[in-house]
Amino acid sequence: MIERIPQATAKRLPLYYRTLQHLHSLGKNRISSSEFSQSVQIDSATIRRDLSYLGALGKKGYGYDVDHLINFLRGLLNQDEVTEVILIGVGNLGTALLKYNFHKNNNTRIIRAYDIDESKIGKKIADTPIYHLDDLAGGDNNNIPAAILTVPASAAQLVADRLVLTGISGILNFTPVRLSLPDNILIHHIDLSVELQSMVYLLKNYPMEPIDK
Numbered sequence: 001m002i003e004r005i006p007q008a009t010a011k012r013l014p015l016y017y018r019t020l021q022h023l024h025s026l027g028k029n030r031i032s033s034s035e036f037s038q039s040v041q042i043d044s045a046t047i048r049r050d051l052s053y054l055g056a057l058g059k060k061g062y063g064y065d066v067d068h069l070i071n072f073l074r075g076l077l078n079q080d081e082v083t084e085v086i087l088i089g090v091g092n093l094g095t096a097l098l099k100y101n102f103h104k105n106n107n108t109r110i111i112r113a114y115d116i117d118e119s120k121i122g123k124k125i126a127d128t129p130i131y132h133l134d135d136l137a138g139g140d141n142n143n144i145p146a147a148i149l150t151v152p153a154s155a156a157q158l159v160a161d162r163l164v165l166t167g168i169s170g171i172l173n174f175t176p177v178r179l180s181l182p183d184n185i186l187i188h189h190i191d192l193s194v195e196l197q198s199m200v201y202l203l204k205n206y207p208m209e210p211i212d213k
């Protein structure tokens with residue numbers, strides 16, 4: 001089913017899932033589409049359209065049943081199955097991600113990390129072992145779908161090329177480099193400095209209206 005829904009919708013589903021889990025933890029059993037829209041900060045028409053692709057329709061005047069949607073999305077997103085990923089570049093950011101290890105969303109786990117710094121190789125961070133980059137193609141990674149890239153910008157393209165040779169299908173790219181890779185590789189780019197800079201710019205130039213209490 002997931003192949004047939006638009007990619008833009010598929011990208012939003014994990015956000016819906018996480019938001020619903022949060023609402024559930026607050027004791028919400030059902031939610032109107034406008035409340036849901038406020039929580040995820042996506043307009044309600046988009047949400048309705050996304051969920052209708054999945055056949056999960058809210059009832060008019062009732063909204064969405066939170067438990068039902070969580071169960072539905074859990075199945076769709078394979079939340080019961082753990083997906084193992086690897087990380088390359090155990091610097092400050094890589095170390096933070098290894099320590100974080102996506103505990104809160106326990107279906108994805110970083111199982112191995114790689115670096116070229118001999119002083120880091122053979123050590124573990126938060127139970128995740130660090131190997132030399134030369135061991136990347138050893139065969140262990142044949143079934144790993146994705147890698148997190150936290151190497152310096154100067155190494156990003158070369159390391160990404162090596163990742164492609166291991167058969168990886170997706171790269172979560174934390175480096176500022178726009179990677180040039182074959183079209184069948186999915187690249188998600190997260191440039192934290194740009195995100196922060198653009199938020200600061202927006203705050204300075206488009207100050208939010210104060211909310212009347």
Ligand code: ATP
Nearest residue numbers: 089090091092093094115116117133150151152155
């Ligand atoms: P961060 O950018 O995460 O804050 P940092 O400033 O501590 O990290 P960087 O120089 O950005 O360090 O390097 C990040 C990590 O990537 C380091 O551990 C470094 O040894 C590693 N690294 C550098 N080149 C490569 C490479 N070609 N392959 C794998 N790891 C590499």
